[in-house]
Amino acid sequence: MSTTVLAAPPRFRGRMPLLRFLRTLRDSSVATYGEEMFEQAIVERRVLWQRYLIVSAPRGIQRVLLDNAANYVKSRVARRLVEPGIGRGLLTSEGEVWRRQRRIMAPSFDHRSLVSYAPVMTEATATVLARWDDLAGGATLDIAVEMMRLTLKIIARTMFSADAEDVGPIVEGAVGRYQREVRPGLLDLLNLPDWWPRPSTRPWSQIFDRLDAVIDRLMTRDLAATGETKDLLARLLEARDAETGRGMDPREVRDQVVTIFMAGHETTAQALTWTWYLLSQHAAQEEKFHAELDRVLGGRAPRSEDLAQLRYTRMVLEESMRLYPPAHTMSREALAEDEIEGHRVAKGTVVSIVPWLLHRHRLLWDRPEVFDPERFAPERASARPRFAYIPFGGGPRICIGAGFAMTEALIILAMLGQRYRPRLAPGAAIEPVGLITLRPRHGLPMILERR
Numbered sequence: 187m188s189t190t191v192l193a194a195p196p197r198f199r200g201r202m203p204l205l206r207f208l209r210t211l212r213d214s215s216v217a218t219y220g221e222e223m224f225e226q227a228i229v230e231r232r233v234l235w236q237r238y239l240i241v242s243a244p245r246g247i248q249r250v251l252l253d254n255a256a257n258y259v260k261s262r263v264a265r266r267l268v269e270p271g272i273g274r275g276l277l278t279s280e281g282e283v284w285r286r287q288r289r290i291m292a293p294s295f296d297h298r299s300l301v302s303y304a305p306v307m308t309e310a311t312a313t314v315l316a317r318w319d320d321l322a323g324g325a326t327l328d329i330a331v332e333m334m335r336l337t338l339k340i341i342a343r344t345m346f347s348a349d350a351e352d353v354g355p356i357v358e359g360a361v362g363r364y365q366r367e368v369r370p371g372l373l374d375l376l377n378l379p380d381w382w383p384r385p386s387t388r389p390w391s392q393i394f395d396r397l398d399a400v401i402d403r404l405m406t407r408d409l410a411a412t413g414e415t416k417d418l419l420a421r422l423l424e425a426r427d428a429e430t431g432r433g434m435d436p437r438e439v440r441d442q443v444v445t446i447f448m449a450g451h452e453t454t455a456q457a458l459t460w461t462w463y464l465l466s467q468h469a470a471q472e473e474k475f476h477a478e479l480d481r482v483l484g485g486r487a488p489r490s491e492d493l494a495q496l497r498y499t500r501m502v503l504e505e506s507m508r509l510y511p512p513a514h515t516m517s518r519e520a521l522a523e524d525e526i527e528g529h530r531v532a533k534g535t536v537v538s539i540v541p542w543l544l545h546r547h548r549l550l551w552d553r554p555e556v557f558d559p560e561r562f563a564p565e566r567a568s569a570r571p572r573f574a575y576i577p578f579g580g581g582p583r584i585c586i587g588a589g590f591a592m593t594e595a596l597i598i599l600a601m602l603g604q605r606y607r608p609r610l611a612p613g614a615a616i617e618p619v620g621l622i623t624l625r626p627r628h629g630l631p632m633i634l635e636r637r
């Protein structure tokens with residue numbers, strides 16, 4: 187047997203005193219990365235004794251997310267922030283439980299289902315257009331809030347046949363407080379075992395009690411319904427284990443519903459928010475976007491078969507998720523020792539994959555700070571290493587809602603962009619903050635300008 191001594195990855199150079207690091211992290215995780223992080227393939231960061239490996243080498247990412255995915259489970263650090271409120275849904279479950287949950291949910295995200303959701307998406311967007319039309323010309327709105335409400339309405343209708351008037355404010359309130367109040371503290375970062383005592387200072391029950399009551403209502407309503415279309419909630423309630431014949435217990439169904447509500451609207455809303463912001467700052471690209479909408483749609487609402495024709499719009503969206511990836515960080519924990527791109531990974535190491543760094547990495551992208559949708563033209567995209575661009579993650583745990591999100595975002599951009607050219611409100615300061623998702627710190631105030 188031979189032993190190879192592997193070089194240690196460079197230690198995080200822009201060292202910050204621990205307290206300042208913790209304070210910065212609580213405010214915005216993306217603010218903890220110094221300039222040098224945008225040009226290094228693998229960096230080790232230590233918080234006291236806990237090792238963090240930040241991997242920005244596409245082949246290393248492929249090893250973690252795909253080739254040796256069985257060795258990398260969702261990290262306790264991430265789970266601890268998510269599970270007490272969201273529960274053990276598809277986002278955090280592992281092994282056989284995860285496989286079963288993913289199998290049950292997959293049909294709600296297949297091509298046929300997406301086609302059937304398109305009319306709901308256009309209808310919901312049409313109500314936003316009607317409201318915008320009713321506002322006096324030149325009204326200023328927070329586009330981040332507008333996009334959240336719209337995507338929430340769409341997820342409630344498509345997945346749970348629920349009306350957003352009913353559930354909307356409650357989910358919105360829960361997501362807002364969750365983002366504001368759930369920040370990693372030192373005890374989370376140290377990756378201590380689950381039995382380790384920790385003060386329970388987080389207001390979980392205040393955040394989730396009202397949402398749980400809404401979900402209870404949804405569950406009984408759906409059980410009683412005899413409707414023809416089978417939504418995700420019906421699928422979850424009907425699912426039976428192949429071996430035992432048992433269904434999911436109400437807690438498990440609840441956790442899946444909260445997961446889909448939380449994972450299924452805010453991310454897409456942030457992608458759209460950043461896209462409107464970028465378009466407002468880049469006149470030539472905005473003009474090209476409008477020209478495509480006019481050419482392909484000629485003023486009518488898009489149908490799902492039109493979406494393949496909206497090539498430039500898709501490139502704009504992809505480039506926006508490169509610069510502002512809504513899911514800015516993914517984290518895993520090594521179950522056993524491994525090697526990533528020549529670096530030894532000790533058991534228990536937390537491996538962070540940070541699209542915020544990867545998508546702006548100087549060794550992977552030409553002029554990474556520049557907004558250039560043409561990077562996603564097929565010939566240029568195919569020259570890029572696999573796993574250099576991962577807004578939806580990769581491997582078996584890739585986002586189940588990626589197709590849903592793209593369909594929804596294209597429809598929304600196409601419909602609103604045909605009639606409006608939102609302009610950034612004077613004096614608005616746009617600063618990305620990495621909390622659970624990447625969002626503009628003070629929202630996105632924009633003036634609605636008719637085209």
Ligand code: HEM
Pocket residue numbers: 276277278288341445446449450451453454457511512513516517576577578579580582583584585586587588590591
């Ligand atoms: C632009 C929008 C979206 C982005 C950027 C996004 C991003 C991601 C990423 C990066 C992951 C992988 C996380 C990891 O590996 O640790 C993920 C997983 C997931 N996403 Fe999304 N997502 C989006 C929209 C959606 C939508 C619309 C839904 C549901 C309707 C959804 C539901 C989920 C679920 C359930 C998982 C866990 C999948 C699994 O582990 O099997 N996401 N998402």
